Structure formats: structure tokens, C-alpha cells
Amino acid sequence: MSPGPPRAATPSRNGLPGARPGRVARCAVALLATATVLTGCDHGSARHAPGESATGPSGCPAAYDTARASVARAERADVPWNGPTTGPRAVTGKSLVYVAQTMTNPGVAGAEQGVREAARIVGWNVRVIDGGGTPAGIQAAMGQAVALRPSGIVVGGFDPGTTSQQVARAAAQHIPLVGWHAVAAPGPSRRPPLFTNVTTHVQDVARISARWIIQNAHGRAGAVIFTDDSIPFARTKSRLIAAELATCAGVHVLAYENIPIPDASTRIPREAASLLSRFGARWTHSVAINDLYFADAAPALRAAGAPGAGPPFNIGAGDGDPSAFQRINSGQYQSATVPEPLTQQGWQIVDEFNRAFSHARPSGYAAPVHVATAGDSHGATTWDPAGYRQAYRKIWRG
Known part of the structure; x- marks a missing residue:
């Protein structure tokens, strides 16, 4: 199925909660709350099909260049230890x-x-x-x-x-x-x-996961965010992701899916099937606050005939467990993760x-944040600096 011209985003069953102050965050909220294209933020980019742009190959040249440089730094695995080197001697009997x-x-x-x-x-x-x-x-x-x-x-x-x-x-x-x-x-x-x-730092994780989508999509994407708003850390992360995605005019958030982690195994398969039905080829990328969402989405994507290597191209904004690395390394419904060490x-x-x-x-x-892909993980199943x-x-x- 070839991608068609971007249309106004269909509203998610879960509205986006409030985000940080500022124009970018307000635009991200407006996108999901009103189910419209990023008016005032996307500068008419909805008139162009994915891959086309009035300003060049990217839907947001400046944001794309920033994203590409940030992701290249984060993919490095040879980062020396920058944590504490002094502290108290270990106490015993605790x-x-x-x-x-x-x-x-x-x-x-x-x-x-x-x-x-x-x-x-x-x-x-x-x-x-x-x-x-x-x-x-x-x-x-x-x-x-x-x-x-x-x-x-x-x-x-x-x-x-x-x-x-x-x-x-x-x-x-x-x-x-x-x-x-x-x-x-x-x-x-x-x-x-x-x-x-x-x-x-949650803002660093959110920023780099959103920038990975921007650079992977060359500034043209229809994205879905999976989160668990019952966890304050996760709620903050997903809001920041939405705000960072909104810095690219060619990236549109199609849906914000608020699914508690304990319910993911039962809800995600049918939600993924519903998203495929609603958006089809417009759903090009996903980001989740935890990799496990993609473990649960894989059966529905596979049943629908979606290719394991994408689209949709999926990135987990935490936590980088072994099963996530296995999906990434084998090209099975996850392309990247921002793993916690x-x-x-x-x-x-x-x-x-x-x-x-x-x-x-x-x-x-x-x-510091790290981005793991099949190209830089070299078969590893965890991020262990x-x-x-x-x-x-x-x-x-x-």
C-alpha cells in the first residue's frame, strides 16, 4: 500500500494531556486535542505527500539536521564512564x-x-x-x-x-x-x-526518541505514541515526546494511546489492529514509553501482514530489556530503543x-542517553556500558 497525502489526524480515543508551556508544546497538545493538522506549526506541510517538500527532501530541514546529529552521537557505544569515582567505603550488614x-x-x-x-x-x-x-x-x-x-x-x-x-x-x-x-x-x-x-534525564530520553523518528523518517512521518499516564515519569516522558515531534512540521501525531502497562498484553493487540484499520499506510512510526508495548503489538502487526522491519518503524523510549534487543536485532517489529543501563x-x-x-x-x-539499533548493538541483548x-x-x- 503506497502512502497517500497526509490528512488531518483522526482523534485518538485518549486525548493528550497538558504539556510544558511554550509554543511547541501547545502545538503538540492542539494536534491531539482537536484532531487537526499542526495549524500554526506545520506551515502547510499537509499539502505534500511523504518524501516531498517545498523546502527540500525533509519536511523540517533544520529540525532534521539537528536530529541526525543528535542520534549519531547517541548511537556511540564507546563512551567512557562519567559517573562517581569517590564515595564512602561500603558498610556491612544491611x-x-x-x-x-x-x-x-x-x-x-x-x-x-x-x-x-x-x-x-x-x-x-x-x-x-x-x-x-x-x-x-x-x-x-x-x-x-x-x-x-x-x-x-x-x-x-x-x-x-x-x-x-x-x-x-x-x-x-x-x-x-x-x-x-x-x-x-x-x-x-x-x-x-x-x-x-x-x-x-527524562527530557533527554524523550528528545532523542522523537529525534530518532524525525531523522529516520527524513522529516515526514505519521506517528503513534504509546504511554501509561498512571505513572508520572511515563506521563512526563510522553508529553515531552509529543512536544519534540511537534518541532518538525512534517511529523504528525496520529494517536496518543494511554494504556496502563499491566493491561498492555490484553489491550495492545486489538489497539494495534484498530490503528492499522484507521490509519493504514499513514502510520509510519511509533514511540512507546516502554519497549514491552511492541512485544504485544507484534502479533497484530504480523497478522495484518506488516513487514517486521517496518513500517511502522518502532522505537522504545525505555527500558531496553533483552527481548527488545532481540526484536531489534532480528528485525521483528522494533527498530530501535533508548535503553536504560x-x-x-x-x-x-x-x-x-x-x-x-x-x-x-x-x-x-x-x-547519558544511548540509542541502540541493529547497526550499533552488534548482537548484544542489553545496554551495559x-x-x-x-x-x-x-x-x-x-
Whole structure:
């Protein structure tokens, strides 16, 4: 099926929530809220078919050049360790409880594996309590964690504000909390009270995933965003993605699909089939806040005869679990991911707790973004940058 001229976007069943202030963000919101072409932002680009432009081969020459340069930098795998090299010697005899939003979330599970690996090095005990992806389950898991009176609690991938009573009890018992993707920004948090939050900078992840679409599409795309607005981190990320896509006049967001991660396996197959029916060849690219959306979309795309190598060309804006790399390396319904260095972040969580136990300040580290494709992953099934194990071991030895 050959692509036809872009038409006004059909409204998604899920409207785009408010975005950052500013003209770009307002245009992104207007696109999805009113189901119109980016009036005031796209400068009439809807009159041209994909691949054509009144200004050249790209629908947004300046944004395309910026995107191409940014993606080329992010695809480099030979980046030296730029994290902490000093800190307190490892304390002994500590215990951690890792409270998981859901262990079916590959990012949550991957970070937990890194915590276990690092904890073995320093001789700490780790226990995992799975919240099952529901508010009641997460609250019960946090309550159980506090009742165990561990040395520290990991807030694994959920908003600690939804467990405010349990968080308050932890604070009263002087149990430090370290988050993984618990709030939108890396570093310490006063409200909710986290010693620190371990994550990449969400704005960097959002920007590079959107720019990958812009450069891959040469500035001409019909994109779908998959997100889970129940997670503040994910909601922020998807809003920023929409805003960055809006910087390219030739990229149109066709739909904003708000599907909770625990529901993805049941909802995504039929949503993907519906999107194919509604948009056909106009759906050229997708971006999801988590790679698992594409694992669940693959059967519907395959059944509809969509080629595994795309279109649609799909990029995950986190978390880069092994199954995502396998889909990318085999050309099966995912082209790229912006992976979190999950094992490294697990080691960082242990180091941050060690700083808390030693009455030191948090490290303030946030890993730089990376884009993994079949061309630069070289068959790897995870993004595991070099240098951090040696650096942390040296710190902990004192």
C-alpha cells in the first residue's frame, strides 16, 4: 500500500494531556486535542505527500539536521564512564527491600537484577515484594516492606505519592528510600521524600526518541505514541515526546494511546489492529514509553501482514530489556530503543544507599542517553556500558 497525502489526524480515543508551556508544546497538545493538522506549526506541510517538500527532501530541514546529529552521537557505544569515582567505603550488614511496581515491567525487573548483583558484592540482603501493577497491590507491598524494618527500601517504578501513608511510616522509622523511575527527575526529592531517584534525564530520553523518528523518517512521518499516564515519569516522558515531534512540521501525531502497562498484553493487540484499520499506510512510526508495548503489538502487526522491519518503524523510549534487543536485532517489529543501563542503575542504587547509610550526600549521577539499533548493538541483548563495576568496587573498597 503506497502512502497517500497526509490528512488531518483522526482523534485518538485518549486525548493528550497538558504539556510544558511554550509554543511547541501547545502545538503538540492542539494536534491531539482537536484532531487537526499542526495549524500554526506545520506551515502547510499537509499539502505534500511523504518524501516531498517545498523546502527540500525533509519536511523540517533544520529540525532534521539537528536530529541526525543528535542520534549519531547517541548511537556511540564507546563512551567512557562519567559517573562517581569517590564515595564512602561500603558498610556491612544491611538489608534492602525492593518494592516493584510490577515485575512484568522489564525495566523494573532489570534494575532489580542490578541491585541484587551489587548487593552481593557488599554483602547485603535483598528481598523483592511485587506490587502487581495495581494501586492496592503497591500499597500493600509498601506496607509489608516497612513492616520488615529493612535498612532501606527501593521504590521500583511507581509514584511514592500513591503510598503516602507507608512512606510516612518509613520516614518515622528513619528508613531511607531510593527511587528507580519513581519521580520525573534524577536526584534527591523532598516531596515525596527520596534520598535520591535513579534514572536518566527524562527530557533527554524523550528528545532523542522523537529525534530518532524525525531523522529516520527524513522529516515526514505519521506517528503513534504509546504511554501509561498512571505513572508520572511515563506521563512526563510522553508529553515531552509529543512536544519534540511537534518541532518538525512534517511529523504528525496520529494517536496518543494511554494504556496502563499491566493491561498492555490484553489491550495492545486489538489497539494495534484498530490503528492499522484507521490509519493504514499513514502510520509510519511509533514511540512507546516502554519497549514491552511492541512485544504485544507484534502479533497484530504480523497478522495484518506488516513487514517486521517496518513500517511502522518502532522505537522504545525505555527500558531496553533483552527481548527488545532481540526484536531489534532480528528485525521483528522494533527498530530501535533508548535503553536504560539497567544493571548499572541497580549498582547505583546500592551505592546511593551506601551514601545514605554513611550520612553522605547522594552522587547526583544520571547516565547519558544511548540509542541502540541493529547497526550499533552488534548482537548484544542489553545496554551495559563499561567502567561502572570497576569504579564502584574501588569506591566500596575505600
